[in-house]
């Protein structure tokens with residue numbers, strides 16, 4: 001069930017009209033559904049249930065403590081990519097034994113903190129990093145477990161900026177060299193390499209690239225095992241797509257499970273996944289108000305109070321986010337309210353733009369939208385992943401509030417930033 005749905009022409013999140021949230025909390029605001037997060041997490045866990053995998057939610061896509069707390073309580077682990085994300089995962093009650101740390105540039109203090117926390121594994125991305133982690137563990141008198149992130153040279157057919165599994169990218173160790181790397185570091189005293197990690201991109205737009213990458217990884221593990229390396233787990237990464245254009249677009253998680261489970265069942269090692277957007281994207285929306293409308297040449301603009309600093313994805317990746325008024329007037333096609341290309345008869349094609357001083361500051365271009373007026377509230381759908389997480393203070397704009405809905409209740413889980421907070425730290429002036 002979609003937790004963002006129209007009822008009598010009003011958009012609800014669970015049993016709460018989103019207009020009520022906007023009135024009380026202001027706009028722009030990210031609104032998340034508690035039920036949607038749990039539902040998506042359970043759907044994922046059920047789809048791959050036969051493998052009993054460790055599921056590590058990718059903190060980078062939506063790291064609010066309240067969200068992480070509810071996932072941790074449901075049994076979810078975490079994939080982190082910085083010391084900051086590690087602190088969030090731990091503060092939220094994440095079990096260190098289910099925390100995996102990947103990232104090409106881990107600093108010494110970050111490595112020390114992660115060793116102290118006792119995380120499940122370091123996914124090391126280069127030989128120099130392997131040496132460094134071993135050196136730091138030695139200095140701390142510890143022996144720890146790690147994995148090698150392997151670059152399988154598979155094209156995820158994702159956006160060029162989010163493809164990670166091709167040789168030309170900075171991620172992981174080239175699959176052609178990785179056996180030598182395991183052999184070379186076989187006798188490290190403080191870092192035991194016992195896992196293989198892959199993550200080929202985000203999102204991976206079809207199941208086939210995933211199948212190719214996982215097949216390469218399982219073949220690699222067979223070869224490593226034959227050489228006497230003890231491999232205890234395979235972390236398959238994240239990148240499972242979310243439905244952005246309509247709720248039923250693209251292959252669902254069961255389609256991925258149908259082709260991946262046969263490749264991974266009955267293996268003598270544990271399986272991990274790192275889903276982010278699959279769980280978070282459609283668990284959140286961004287609420288924004290129409291400030292002004294205007295025309296220039298043949299273009300019509302709807303200027304809203306959320307900009308590229310609040311939601312960067314359209315500007316950075318030309319990403320599609322469905323946008324629709326939260327209050328429908330007249331005989332609008334209700335199902336269309338949540339589907340790309342929906343265009344009621346009186347729709348006008350508009351550019352939905354923000355207040356930031358850049359031509360690239362837009363949420364949508366040339367988009368059919370029912371007629372709007374000043375003050376109307378719009379919902380930007382599928383904004384729960386990489387929405388707030390990538391928000392910035394560009395143009396000295398405070399970042400939006402984050403609100404979590406639970407049935408008829410809602411709670412501000414991150415207050416809107418204040419101008420005072422933006423100036424703090426610049427006391428020298």
Ligand code: LLP
Pocket residue numbers: 058060061079102162199201202203204237238239240274275276277278313385386390
């Ligand atoms: N694991 C690793 C090692 C990752 O680097 C990522 C995402 C994930 C898991 C989660 O991927 P997901 O399941 O969420 O697709 N800002 C971009 C996405 C960049 C993703 C970076 N890594 C966007 O807004 O689409």
